[in-house]
Amino acid sequence: MTTEKKLTYVDLLADETIHDAYERAVDRIGSELGRSHPLYINGAETWADAAFTVTSPFDTEILVGRFQQGGGDHVRAAIAAGRAGLEDWSAKAWRERTAVLRETADRLDDQKFLLSALVTYECGKNRYEALAEVSEAVDLIRYYADVYEKNGGYIVPMSPESPGAECRSVMRPYGVWAVISPFNFPLALAAGMAGAALVTGNTVVLKPTSTAPCSALKLYEACIAGGVPPGAVQFITGPGNVFGETIVSHPDIDGIAFTGSRDVGMWLEHSFTTRQPYPKPVISEMGSKNPVIVTVHADLGKAVEGVVKAAFGFSGQKCSATSRVYVQEPVMKEFMDKLTGQTRALVIGDPRKKATDISPVIEEKALQTYEEAIDQVKQDGGTIITGGRRLSYGDYARGYFVEPTIVTGLRRDHPLVKKELFVPFVILDTFTTLDEALREANATDYGLTAGIFSEDEGEIAQFFSAIQFGVTYANRQGGATTGAWPGSQSFGGWKASGSTGRGVGGPYYLLNYVREQAQTRIHTVPRKP
Missing domain, CATH: 3.40.605.10 (Aldehyde Dehydrogenase; Chain A, domain 1)
Incomplete structure (x- = not known):
C-alpha cells in the first residue's frame, strides 16, 4: 500500500x-x-x-x-x-x-x-x-x-x-x-x-x-x-x-x-x-443549490477565496458547487469587488496546462444551459458583474468554454435562484440579519452543502443549528462548499439532494x-x- x-x-x-x-x-x-x-x-x-x-x-x-x-x-x-x-x-x-x-x-x-x-x-x-x-x-x-x-x-x-x-x-x-x-x-x-x-x-x-x-x-x-x-x-x-x-x-x-x-x-x-x-x-x-453566508464578522480574504474555489472549480460542475452567496450589507461592496477581481484573474483554457484554473463545461447541452441563464438575467433585470460569454475563438474554438459568471439583482424567487444549473454561475444577494440569511439559504428543495464565513463563534453555532443541509462548513478557505473527503466529511444531502x-x-x-x-x-x- x-x-x-x-x-x-x-x-x-x-x-x-x-x-x-x-x-x-x-x-x-x-x-x-x-x-x-x-x-x-x-x-x-x-x-x-x-x-x-x-x-x-x-x-x-x-x-x-x-x-x-x-x-x-x-x-x-x-x-x-x-x-x-x-x-x-x-x-x-x-x-x-x-x-x-x-x-x-x-x-x-x-x-x-x-x-x-x-x-x-x-x-x-x-x-x-x-x-x-x-x-x-x-x-x-x-x-x-x-x-x-x-x-x-x-x-x-x-x-x-x-x-x-x-x-x-x-x-x-x-x-x-x-x-x-x-x-x-x-x-x-x-x-x-x-x-x-x-x-x-x-x-x-x-x-x-x-x-x-x-x-x-x-x-x-x-x-x-x-x-x-x-x-x-x-x-x-x-x-x-x-x-x-x-x-x-x-x-x-x-x-x-x-x-x-x-x-x-x-x-x-x-x-x-x-x-x-x-x-x-x-x-x-x-443535485443542489448550495448557499454561502458572509457576515460582517468574516475574514473577507478567506471568504472570497473559498467562494471562488467552490463556485468555479471544474466550471461549477459539482453537486456541491456554491451557486448562491448571501453577503451582509455593510461588507457587500468590498466582498463583491474582491470576488470580481479574483474571478477575472482566473485562467480559462486547456486543462492539461499547469496554469489553467477554469476548464470547459462537459457538452453542448451545458453550453445551452449557460447561455439561457445569461439571457434570463438580462431579460429579468439582473446585473452581470463579470463573465456571461461563451468563448469560441482561437484555442477555445473546438471546446465548450464559458466565462465564470457573477450575477446580482435577481428577485429571490427567480427560477435561477432555485434551479441547479451545473455551470460556473453564482448569484449574489444581501441580507440584514443572520436570521434572514439562514431563511433564504434554506428556501430551496435541495439540501446538500452550505457554508458560512464569520469569526464570531455565536454566528457559527447558529448557522450549524439552523441550516438545513447535510454537509456544512465554517470558514473553509479551501472550498466554501466543496471538497468533502472520505473519513473527514460525510457527503450526503437532505431533502431533494439525497x-x-x-x-x-x-x-x-x-x-x-x-x-x-x-x-x-x-x-x-x-x-x-
Missing part, C-alpha cells in the same frame, strides 16, 4: 511534486485514446451491434474512445451474471472481501497519474481536480474497507434469550446492485458506490454515464486485477433510458445506487418502487447496502445428574 501524502481538493495547489509525473502521464495517455471498448459480462468481452463515440470537451476533435450501445438483452445478461456470482462472492469471509477491495484500491493508486490524465481528457478537469479525484476514489475504497473491518463485518453478538441460546445480529447483502455513475466524478463516484456494494458482499452491474465511461472501465479493470471475481462485477455502456427501464422492472435487481440529476433520481425512486413486487433500496445522490440520510465517505454509508438478520441458535444444555 502506498505511503505517499494524500492529494486532496484543499491542499493540491501547494504540492509542486505532482507536475512532472502528471505531464509524463499526459504524454503517455495518447496510446490509450481512440480505442474501441467492449462490454464485460461475466468477464467476457461483449460487442453490441452499434457503438458511440466519446470526445474530449476541451477539444472535440480528440477521440477519447468508442463504446458499445448496450441493449436490453445485454443488461439482462449482466444482471443474470451478477445473480449467478452472488452466492460465491457473498459467501467469502468479510476479511477476504476487504483484502480484495484494498488490492483494488492499490491498483488504482499505482496508476493515479495515468488515470488523472484520462480524467482530464474525458471530462475536462484540470490536473489539480483530476489528481484529487483519483486520490478520492482510492481513499473511498480504503475507507469503506476500514469501516467494514472496524465493525467486524457487522456481526454483533446479542444477549441470549434463554440458557443455551446464542444470538447475534448480522448485516447481510441485498444482492445484485445497479450502480449508475455521473460524468463529473467519473472515477471517484463509481468507485465509491461500487466499492461499498462489493465490500459488503453484493454484486454490481456498473453503468457509467455515456458522457464519460472510460474512467469507470478503468475501475472495472482494477476490480478484476485486484481479485474481484468476474461474476461479482459487470460493465455496461449504452443509452441510459434502456438501462433504466430494464433495471427498474427486473426482479433480480435488489438495489439501485445512483448519482446524478434530481429528475432522473426521482424517476428511479418512483419506477423502482412501483414496478417491483416489494420495496427495495434506492440510494440517490442528487434519499438515505447516510453520507458517502462517512461511517454509516455501508449500512445502505446491507439488511439485518437476527440469528438465534439453541444449544442443548446438559442436564444436571
Whole structure:
C-alpha cells in the first residue's frame, strides 16, 4: 500500500511534486485514446451491434474512445451474471472481501497519474481536480474497507434469550446492485458506490454515464486485477433510458445506487418502487443549490477565496458547487469587488496546462444551459458583474468554454435562484440579519452543502443549528462548499439532494447496502445428574 501524502481538493495547489509525473502521464495517455471498448459480462468481452463515440470537451476533435450501445438483452445478461456470482462472492469471509477491495484500491493508486490524465481528457478537469479525484476514489475504497473491518463485518453478538441460546445480529447483502455513475466524478463516484456494494458482499452491474465511461472501465479493470471475481462485477455502456427501464422492472435487481440529476433520481425512486413486487433500496445522490453566508464578522480574504474555489472549480460542475452567496450589507461592496477581481484573474483554457484554473463545461447541452441563464438575467433585470460569454475563438474554438459568471439583482424567487444549473454561475444577494440569511439559504428543495464565513463563534453555532443541509462548513478557505473527503466529511444531502440520510465517505454509508438478520441458535444444555 502506498505511503505517499494524500492529494486532496484543499491542499493540491501547494504540492509542486505532482507536475512532472502528471505531464509524463499526459504524454503517455495518447496510446490509450481512440480505442474501441467492449462490454464485460461475466468477464467476457461483449460487442453490441452499434457503438458511440466519446470526445474530449476541451477539444472535440480528440477521440477519447468508442463504446458499445448496450441493449436490453445485454443488461439482462449482466444482471443474470451478477445473480449467478452472488452466492460465491457473498459467501467469502468479510476479511477476504476487504483484502480484495484494498488490492483494488492499490491498483488504482499505482496508476493515479495515468488515470488523472484520462480524467482530464474525458471530462475536462484540470490536473489539480483530476489528481484529487483519483486520490478520492482510492481513499473511498480504503475507507469503506476500514469501516467494514472496524465493525467486524457487522456481526454483533446479542444477549441470549434463554440458557443455551446464542444470538447475534448480522448485516447481510441485498444482492445484485445497479450502480449508475455521473460524468463529473467519473472515477471517484463509481468507485465509491461500487466499492461499498462489493465490500459488503453484493454484486454490481456498473453503468457509467455515456458522457464519460472510460474512467469507470478503468475501475472495472482494477476490480478484476485486484481479485474481484468476474461474476461479482459487470460493465455496461449504452443509452441510459434502456438501462433504466430494464433495471427498474427486473426482479433480480435488489438495489439501485445512483448519482446524478434530481429528475432522473426521482424517476428511479418512483419506477423502482412501483414496478417491483416489494420495496427495495434506492440510494440517490442528487443535485443542489448550495448557499454561502458572509457576515460582517468574516475574514473577507478567506471568504472570497473559498467562494471562488467552490463556485468555479471544474466550471461549477459539482453537486456541491456554491451557486448562491448571501453577503451582509455593510461588507457587500468590498466582498463583491474582491470576488470580481479574483474571478477575472482566473485562467480559462486547456486543462492539461499547469496554469489553467477554469476548464470547459462537459457538452453542448451545458453550453445551452449557460447561455439561457445569461439571457434570463438580462431579460429579468439582473446585473452581470463579470463573465456571461461563451468563448469560441482561437484555442477555445473546438471546446465548450464559458466565462465564470457573477450575477446580482435577481428577485429571490427567480427560477435561477432555485434551479441547479451545473455551470460556473453564482448569484449574489444581501441580507440584514443572520436570521434572514439562514431563511433564504434554506428556501430551496435541495439540501446538500452550505457554508458560512464569520469569526464570531455565536454566528457559527447558529448557522450549524439552523441550516438545513447535510454537509456544512465554517470558514473553509479551501472550498466554501466543496471538497468533502472520505473519513473527514460525510457527503450526503437532505431533502431533494439525497434519499438515505447516510453520507458517502462517512461511517454509516455501508449500512445502505446491507439488511439485518437476527440469528438465534439453541444449544442443548446438559442436564444436571
